[in-house]
Every structure is written in structure tokens, then in C-alpha cells.
Amino acid sequence: MDYYIMKNNQRINLLDIPTVDFGVLRAQLAATNLRPVSFFGSDWGQNIKLFVVLADDEKGDLLVSSALVDKNVKEYESIAKDNHQYHMFEREFYEQFNIKPLAHPWLKPVRKNQDNYEFFEMEGEETHQVAVGPIHAGVIEPGHFRFMCQGEKVYNLEIMLGYQHRGVEDLMVKKPSNQLAESICGDSVIAYNMAYSQVMEELCGMEITLRAKLIRRIALEMERVAIHIGDLGAILGDIAYLMGKEVYGVTRTLVINTMLEISGSRFGRGLITVGGVNFDINNELSKKIVDTLDGVKNTVEKMTKVTLKSSTVMSRLEKTGNVSKEVAEELNLVGMIGRSCGINLDSRFDFCDEFYKDFERKSFKATNDAYSRFKIRYKEIIESILFIKKFLKKLQDCETEKLCVEKKDLIPNSFALSIVEGWRGELVHVATTDGEGRLSRYKIKDPSFNNWYGLSMAVRNNGISDFPLCNKGFDLSYCGFDL
Amino acid sequence: MFDTLKMKLYQKKQYIPDIKNAPMRSQFRGLPVLDNSNCDKCGMCKGICPTGALNINPLSIDLSKCTLCGACKNICKNNSINFSSYYKLGVDKKEKLIVTEGLDSETYHKRAIEVRKEIYSIFNRSIKFRQVSAGGCNGCEMELNAAGNANFDMGRFGIDFVASPRHADGIVITGPITKNMAYALEDCYKSTPEPRIVVLCGACALSGGVFQEANEINREFLDKYKVDLYIPGCPVHPLTFINAVLDFIRKK
Numbered sequence A: 001m002d003y004y005i006m007k008n009n010q011r012i013n014l015l016d017i018p019t020v021d022f023g024v025l026r027a028q029l030a031a032t033n034l035r036p037v038s039f040f041g042s043d044w045g046q047n048i049k050l051f052v053v054l055a056d057d058e059k060g061d062l063l064v065s066s067a068l069v070d071k072n073v074k075e076y077e078s079i080a081k082d083n084h085q086y087h088m089f090e091r092e093f094y095e096q097f098n099i100k101p102l103a104h105p106w107l108k109p110v111r112k113n114q115d116n117y118e119f120f121e122m123e124g125e126e127t128h129q130v131a132v133g134p135i136h137a138g139v140i141e142p143g144h145f146r147f148m149c150q151g152e153k154v155y156n157l158e159i160m161l162g163y164q165h166r167g168v169e170d171l172m173v174k175k176p177s178n179q180l181a182e183s184i185c186g187d188s189v190i191a192y193n194m195a196y197s198q199v200m201e202e203l204c205g206m207e208i209t210l211r212a213k214l215i216r217r218i219a220l221e222m223e224r225v226a227i228h229i230g231d232l233g234a235i236l237g238d239i240a241y242l243m244g245k246e247v248y249g250v251t252r253t254l255v256i257n258t259m260l261e262i263s264g265s266r267f268g269r270g271l272i273t274v275g276g277v278n279f280d281i282n283n284e285l286s287k288k289i290v291d292t293l294d295g296v297k298n299t300v301e302k303m304t305k306v307t308l309k310s311s312t313v314m315s316r317l318e319k320t321g322n323v324s325k326e327v328a329e330e331l332n333l334v335g336m337i338g339r340s341c342g343i344n345l346d347s348r349f350d351f352c353d354e355f356y357k358d359f360e361r362k363s364f365k366a367t368n369d370a371y372s373r374f375k376i377r378y379k380e381i382i383e384s385i386l387f388i389k390k391f392l393k394k395l396q397d398c399e400t401e402k403l404c405v406e407k408k409d410l411i412p413n414s415f416a417l418s419i420v421e422g423w424r425g426e427l428v429h430v431a432t433t434d435g436e437g438r439l440s441r442y443k444i445k446d447p448s449f450n451n452w453y454g455l456s457m458a459v460r461n462n463g464i465s466d467f468p469l470c471n472k473g474f475d476l477s478y479c480g481f482d483l
Numbered sequence B: 001m002f003d004t005l006k007m008k009l010y011q012k013k014q015y016i017p018d019i020k021n022a023p024m025r026s027q028f029r030g031l032p033v034l035d036n037s038n039c040d041k042c043g044m045c046k047g048i049c050p051t052g053a054l055n056i057n058p059l060s061i062d063l064s065k066c067t068l069c070g071a072c073k074n075i076c077k078n079n080s081i082n083f084s085s086y087y088k089l090g091v092d093k094k095e096k097l098i099v100t101e102g103l104d105s106e107t108y109h110k111r112a113i114e115v116r117k118e119i120y121s122i123f124n125r126s127i128k129f130r131q132v133s134a135g136g137c138n139g140c141e142m143e144l145n146a147a148g149n150a151n152f153d154m155g156r157f158g159i160d161f162v163a164s165p166r167h168a169d170g171i172v173i174t175g176p177i178t179k180n181m182a183y184a185l186e187d188c189y190k191s192t193p194e195p196r197i198v199v200l201c202g203a204c205a206l207s208g209g210v211f212q213e214a215n216e217i218n219r220e221f222l223d224k225y226k227v228d229l230y231i232p233g234c235p236v237h238p239l240t241f242i243n244a245v246l247d248f249i250r251k252k
């Protein structure tokens, strides 16, 4: 097969990426069992260039290939028809470049034209539709859910998004900044800013210091801990176990207030910049972080024990919203949700991040239901706290290092990619530069891009009243998807 | 049952008793403190500001655009730009968001929100909002949710978010207002009974923030309807939000 093999966080020359015939590429993709992590078009003079990145998770390799699509080509044979993992990617490509995948099983709008969206419908006795959104009951982002129900039971859920679409990818080319990267998806500030900064550093050929790398990873794990704890509370809130909701809620406050002490923002805004980080963690602060996290761990352990002993909680969590491993694999579910379905993907380990290689990769006994999504969070909180402590210890070895290195210019004709395991899962940023060294394309794939469809599958054949519980368990991003 | 009670004892009291004077960590970037005296007008800060919030000659920061990111402070060699941890930043008129040299927190707060007699007489200290996220990144949304948690507990002051606009006294808007949300936002606004308080939360809602130049936003709503409260931040801190609302509904 015709691919250029690269690693995570690497820059390659655009000209090194093989360009094959569109039909050949299509056939290759339909046949391979490597999963796609990026699939996007880019304006190429008069024509369009289609880039594809596949992941070989076992080897930690990323395989890049491309095809030049003549501007006169207006349709092609869909890949998704043979390989469902391309279903969203092809819809997106069609929306952005108007090249139609023929025989695509589910060709619907992604972020635009909601007025023309045709919902799946069914008829019969006891069948009815429930439409929810875009504005939901709580303080959350907008999206539209259309349930096809038979009585109380959900037969199908269709999710129409796009309400948050701000045009981020174009804006990233026009006016890139760390602040913009942080605001693409404000619950994953660190993950997004880290991916953006890493891509830009690669494109400029900058090597940042060990200290900066460590501080970034400490923040990334803190983000995971904070959001996971908040989510445990939110899940319990949705099944009216208020004690748990409040205890996890205030415990999360401790973590984000520690983030505030590091960076001046509860979500770590302003911490990461292209070239390194803006704030240091000195020994005193480091001790404080360890103390706080010890307390947090203690509370989380206690609360989780009490929660899982409660039969009312367990009866709601267990066997609710099942997604089998087969379905999860077919849909290419990633990240924490993937792991809760038994798919052992974790880009921190799969793509050989040197900082994680010493850590033991503990297995997780997935039960594929709401309980599994609760337990995986608990496991990851405890794990991340351990990682943070180890990183903090390592910080002492590089006390004298600079936080931030000098900025450089972008290197022309480059292609760079960065995958960061945010708390939701693999976040992929890809950028290219043109012959003059300007950004020419910026592509983002949030883990939610893969996982929204998983939520639809989870609620099938469940009571509609279990939807909030399933939704919180997935806790997917609207703005990360809509961009 | 006993475990749950034990847990409750272990947790103790978590709420902040005096929300109006709650202490804030010194690292928090709140009200900017500007100093022209050693500023050499190099323009570095203006160059790095992602939202065009900053002007030199003389120095000023427009909090409707500012994300309080601190980049300007970091790049300034002359220590002309600093941030205090003062968090009561909400105002009732957009012009009041321009911060210049010598503006201290007391002066800022004194003129920030004028007492409107009719507000107190209509709402009598309790106000319910419908929140509409129109392109918000989930940062402001998370902080607004946090305003109701056991720490900040705004419910005790009669401030709440409700599920239907029909039950609300007003709406709280976050995000730069995307084209795709413009219709739903207006619809929600119209479904709210008069007098329909409008609160904008966060740099995005106030000015478009980092998304000012994005292609897919549509801010016509704000040309059509009057805004009652502007609450800056990126995201808005729960204390900033609660205090602004409390100032808004207070009695003379």
C-alpha cells in the first residue's frame, strides 16, 4: 500500500506524502482494517486534495496518504458503504467540498442545512416521535435529538448537531492563536491547546523543554481528574442521587481551584503557549498539589464506595445503555467511551508518549453499560492522580530549565499532526503550510466526532427516561463536533 | 443509609457564607491594573492580544473583548499591565467595560450597576433565568452550572436556571451567537414573559470574543434587543455572575 509512515507529533514534507489515484485510495481504504483518524479535503489550486491518516495502534504508526481529486469530479463510490468507520468523515467531506459519496448509507447534513435535514421516520401503532432541543432543559450546549419511540421504548435516536458551528477551521487558518484553540471546546482547554501548540511547534521545528512538557502533562491529567469527578456527580444527579452529585461537585472544585493557582484560570486557560508554558510549578506549589490530590483521592474513594453500595444507584446503572464491543469497533468509538466498551485504545500509550512509557497500562473490565462508564471514570481518576504525582517528582530534576523557548517561523510545504488523549479520548489536530510558509489548512477531529453515534446505539431499546443517564455517561462535546 | 450520613458528616459545610466578600485566590486574573508611566508604546501587547481588546496611547482594555488571558501582561517588559484578583466585573452598560489607568476596583464597582427601582419591585429579590448557549464553548456553561453547586449555591439568593423560557424572567446568553442558533435564541427570547431581562455572559457573548471574525456567527439579535447586564470573563467566574445578578436585583 502507498503510505508515508509517520509518528505522532511529527512534521513531514507535504511532497513526501504519496498521491494516488482517487479510485485506488478508495479501494485501499475500503479494504484495510486500520482505523481512520483523519480524513479531510483541502483546496489545491483548481483541484481538491484529499488527505487520509490511518492509525496502526499496535505499532504506534500513523500512515498518511492522499489523492488529488479533479475539480470536475462531483461524485465517487462511498467508502462507508463497505466500511462504516468512514460514515461521518464522508458526510463531512461532502458538506465541505460537495463531492458526493454514492450509495452512502446515511448521507445527511453534519453542521449545516439543518432545515433540510430528513429524519428517519417510522409508522405504526404506539409509535411516536419525541423532539428535544436545540435548547435543552439544563445549562448545556445546544443540539437536537429526535427519538422514534414505541411506547416508552426508544427504537432509534437521531442526533442532529451543527448549532455550535462557528467556522473554527477557517478561523484557525486566518487568525490562529492559543486563545482560540482553548475556546474551541472549553471543557478540554488543555487538550486542545496542547494539540494546537504541538502542531505549531512541529510546523516551526521548535523543540520545547522537558519542564514545559511535564507541566503540560500535569495539566492534562488534572483536566481529566476534574472533569471525570464532575461527571460522576452529574451522572448521579441525573438519577437523583443528590448526595453523590454534591460531594463529587465540591470535590471537583478543589481540583479546578488548584488549576487556578497554577495558571490563574480554573480551566487552565493561559497556561500553554506555542513554545512551552507560561506558568511554573515550584516546589511549594507542587507540595500543595500533592496534598490536595491526596485529599481528593480519599474523598472520591469514599464516596464511590458508598455510592456503589446503594442498590437504588446500581439498579439504574447496571445494564442500562449497552453498547457491545462489536458495535463499538464497527463505529470506531474511541477514548474513555471506547474503553468502557472494551476497546483498549489510549493514544497516550498507543502512540508511544515517552512520559507514559514507564507506567503500567492497567486493564479495565468493561461491562459496556452505564455502570461501565461510571467505573472507567473512577479508575482513570485514581490513575491520573498517580501520574500527576510522578510527573511532579520528575519536575525536580529539571528545575533550571526554561519554561518557554524562542518562537520560529513556519516551515513551508509541511504537514504536521498531533494526537492528544484528552479526557474524552483522542483529539487529532492536523495542519499544513503552503509554499510561502503560511497555514493553508487546519483540521480538527474531536473524539466526539466518532462517539456521538455510539450514544444513539446506547439508547436503543432502552426506556426514554434513561436517556439523560446515557447522555451524561457519554458526555460528548457539541462544540468540539460542530467546530 | 448510615454510610450516606457518615459521608455527609465527613463533608462538613461547603458553602461560601458571605458571597459578596468571598476571598479570591491572588492568581486569578480579574480587573486589569494599567500604568502608563513606564509604558514605552512598543505595541507588543496590542500585537499579541487575540481579540483587539487592548489599546495603547494611553493604555486601555475593553473588558467586553478581553478574555483575561494574560498574554499582554506576559509580553510587557515594563510591567505596565497587571491583573488584580477583583472579580465583581458585571456592568449594565457596555461603555463601563473600558478599563483605563487609575481605575480602582471600588470606583469600578460603584458605577457598575445602577439601581433600577422597577427591577426590585417586579422581582422582589428572586430571579429565574433560561440559559441559552449560542456557540458557547462549554466553559461559560460549566461555570454557570457551578454557580448552583454546593459551594456557591446561588439558589439560596433566589437565583436559578429554569427549564422553560415560560418560567423565566429573562435569558442568559453565552457564546458568540452562531448563525445556526440565531433563530432558536430569538424564539426563546420571545417565549419569555415581559420584561425579559437579557444577560450576556462571557467575552464571546459580549463582543464575539475570539470568534469576532468567524464566518458562521450572526449577532443581529443584539442590534434588535436591549441588554440589561454584561458580565465579562472567559469563562465568567461563578462569583462574578452571582454578584452581578445580586447587584442587579438589589433594593436601594
Ligand code: SF4
Residues within 6 Å of the ligand: B045, B048, B049, B050, B051, B052, B053, B054, B061, B065, B066, B067, B068, B069, B070, B071, B072, B073
Ligand atoms: S488579557 Fe485581555 S487585553 Fe490582554 S492579551 Fe488577553 S485578551 Fe488581550
Ligand code: SF4
Residues within 6 Å of the ligand: A183, A186, B135, B136, B137, B138, B139, B140, B141, B174, B175, B176, B201, B202, B203, B204, B205, B209, B233, B234, B235, B236
Ligand atoms: S467567553 Fe470564553 S469560556 Fe465563555 S463561551 Fe466564550 S470562549 Fe467559552
